[in-house]
Amino acid sequence: MCVTACADAWRGDGEVLAAAMGTCSTLGARLARLTFAPGLLTTDGGALLSRDPLPLGRPAGPAADATAEGWLPFRDHLWLVLHGRRHVMMGAAQLDRHGRSNISCIGDWSQPTAQLLGARGAPGNTIRNTTSYWIPRHTRRVFVDRVDMVSGVAATDAHDLRRVVTDLGVLDFDGPGRTLRLVSLHPGVTVEEVCDNTGFDLHVPGDGVRTTRHPTERELHLLRDVLDPDGLRAREVAE
Amino acid sequence: MSPEGIAASLSDGMTIGIGGWGSRRKPMALVRAICRSPVRDLTVVSCGGPDVGLLCAYGKVRHVVAPFVTLDTMPLDPWFRTARQRGDIGFTEYDEGMFMFGLLAAAHGLPFLPTPAGMASDVLRVNPGLRTIRSPYPTSASRPGPISAQEEEQDTGEELVAMPPLRLDAALVHMNRADARGNGQYLGPDPYLDDLFAKAARHCYLSCERLVEAFEGPVQSLLISRMMVAGVAETPNGGHFTTCEPDYGRDEPFQRRYAAAASDPAEWRRFRSRYLDVDEGSYQREVSQR
Numbered sequence: 001m002c003v004t005a006c007a008d009a010w011r012g013d014g015e016v017l018a019a020a021m022g023t024c025s026t027l028g029a030r031l032a033r034l035t036f037a038p039g040l041l042t043t044d045g046g047a048l049l050s051r052d053p054l055p056l057g058r059p060a061g062p063a064a065d066a067t068a069e070g071w072l073p074f075r076d077h078l079w080l081v082l083h084g085r086r087h088v089m090m091g092a093a094q095l096d097r098h099g100r101s102n103i104s105c106i107g108d109w110s111q112p113t114a115q116l117l118g119a120r121g122a123p124g125n126t127i128r129n130t131t132s133y134w135i136p137r138h139t140r141r142v143f144v145d146r147v148d149m150v151s152g153v154a155a156t157d158a159h160d161l162r163r164v165v166t167d168l169g170v171l172d173f174d175g176p177g178r179t180l181r182l183v184s185l186h187p188g189v190t191v192e193e194v195c196d197n198t199g200f201d202l203h204v205p206g207d208g209v210r211t212t213r214h215p216t217e218r219e220l221h222l223l224r225d226v227l228d229p230d231g232l233r234a235r236e237v238a239e
Numbered sequence: 240m241s242p243e244g245i246a247a248s249l250s251d252g253m254t255i256g257i258g259g260w261g262s263r264r265k266p267m268a269l270v271r272a273i274c275r276s277p278v279r280d281l282t283v284v285s286c287g288g289p290d291v292g293l294l295c296a297y298g299k300v301r302h303v304v305a306p307f308v309t310l311d312t313m314p315l316d317p318w319f320r321t322a323r324q325r326g327d328i329g330f331t332e333y334d335e336g337m338f339m340f341g342l343l344a345a346a347h348g349l350p351f352l353p354t355p356a357g358m359a360s361d362v363l364r365v366n367p368g369l370r371t372i373r374s375p376y377p378t379s380a381s382r383p384g385p386i387s388a389q390e391e392e393q394d395t396g397e398e399l400v401a402m403p404p405l406r407l408d409a410a411l412v413h414m415n416r417a418d419a420r421g422n423g424q425y426l427g428p429d430p431y432l433d434d435l436f437a438k439a440a441r442h443c444y445l446s447c448e449r450l451v452e453a454f455e456g457p458v459q460s461l462l463i464s465r466m467m468v469a470g471v472a473e474t475p476n477g478g479h480f481t482t483c484e485p486d487y488g489r490d491e492p493f494q495r496r497y498a499a500a501a502s503d504p505a506e507w508r509r510f511r512s513r514y515l516d517v518d519e520g521s522y523q524r525e526v527s528q529r
Contacts, residue, residue, distance in 0.1 A: 047428040047429040073428070073430060074260055075432060081336055081356070111323070111324065119362055121335040121336065122334070122360070123337070123356050124334045158359075
């Protein structure tokens with residue numbers, strides 16, 4: 001269900017690169033391409049654009065060149081970020097109500113309590129690309145009042161912050177003043193549960209919150225038998 | 240040249256760029272030689288991986304300039320983290336695209352290159368020396384057709400980060416093949432930014448898997464020109480434990496061992512004396528016999 005919720009983020013994007021960091025988000029991009037968004041471009045996890053969506057966790061091997069429809073080394077990836085024909089789904093160690101995200105470090109930047117990745121491509125991604133987030137564990141440690149370092153910019157500054165998918169539900173930035181808003185709950189999850197695990201007052205629309213859609217039979221088949229036969233998604237989030 | 244000779248040509252306080260990307264095609268034999276050499280107080284410019292980690296472990300680093308430091312299959316490098324969390328090193332943190340533009344600016348002798356990447360983020364807060372620049376063209380000039388005088392008056396140009404050049408005293412890169420004159424060839428799927436590192440540096444030193452008389456493969460794979468290169472070292476398996484496709488992939492068990500050893504002082508002493516405080520030949524023997 002998390003995978004299909006991620007896949008739905010790319011619905012209607014057309015012929016753009018679906019870039020993803022994380023297991024469920026990568027599977028989501030490839031699943032979207034195999035079903036309702038055939039125009040999407042996906043990679044082998046490296047420098048090759050794959051002719052067809054590839055199974056996850058199986059080494060591409062020397063045959064990788066034969067399965068490629070294009071070449072996207074890192075330098076061209078960075079060009080594509082500025083060009084904008086790209087919808088990226090990133091992770092975040094921290095995310096605030098305005099959509100500012102942090103993957104750099106926890107604590108004071110000058111001497112952090114926990115050094116993380118660094119800004120990576122987050123500033124460029126958010127300022128020029130459609131950006132979504134995939135958060136495998138929806139907790140107060142992630143959804144904080146204030147991020148320690150703004151790696152990804154706020155919804156009001158960003159090109160287009162589209163949605164946030166977590167293990168509890170789906171959110172977007174259509175709350176008051178472009179703030180986080182609860183859109184749907186995964187089956188069995190309550191509004192209270194989401195609010196309890198969010199470190200700020202989350203906007204919950206008055207006219208109710210939907211239930212996240214179930215995957216179709218075909219989507220389940222593609223996921224289990226084609227894209228993730230080793231069940232790597234279970235290491236990121238319980239199904 | 241030997242790896243020791245290349246390390247000996249560096250001096251204290253230099254700014255050195257290291258090619259590759261994360262834990263991919265890093266000039267690790269040269270990095271190991273620097274660890275064994277007396278050089279210190281380096282500023283390291285890198286799309287960081289275990290190169291940055293090892294130099295931090297040996298206390299060679301005064302300052303790191305990077306968009307990230309990662310081991311790829313393991314997200315974080317333990318020695319870079321320790322150095323940052325102890326406050327032992329300075330850090331200049333850029334967006335990846337800004338970083339590439341910094342090398343491009345240096346390679347072209349430009350005072351800066353404009354980019355939107357970094358605007359509205361804390362990259363500007365943690366780099367108070369960074370300046371922005373407003374485009375001299377109105378935003379509407381980016382679409383075809385005439386612009387009215389009124390439009391032009393009301394329309395100010397886009398504000399962009401003015402990314403300064405990342406000028407290097409020396410660059411270190413690892414290639415699959417090279418000739419004795421210093422031409423370098425990559426055979427894997429990605430050149431990374433290695434040619435830009437070479438062009439941004441006063442002196443570039445190149446290590447390679449194998450020295451050849453003549454190159455095989457498409458001319459597009461001849462990434463580095465000898466006019467940029469001051470010295471070449473043949474270092475078989477010299478990218479170990481990072482990837483060097485198609486010659487070899489990453490040594491994942493060894494990378495895990497490196498990362499695990501960093502968390503325990505006694506284990507790190509054992510790791511260091513067995514693998515690192517020895518010459519490159521001994522390193523390769525120990526690695527192949529484990």
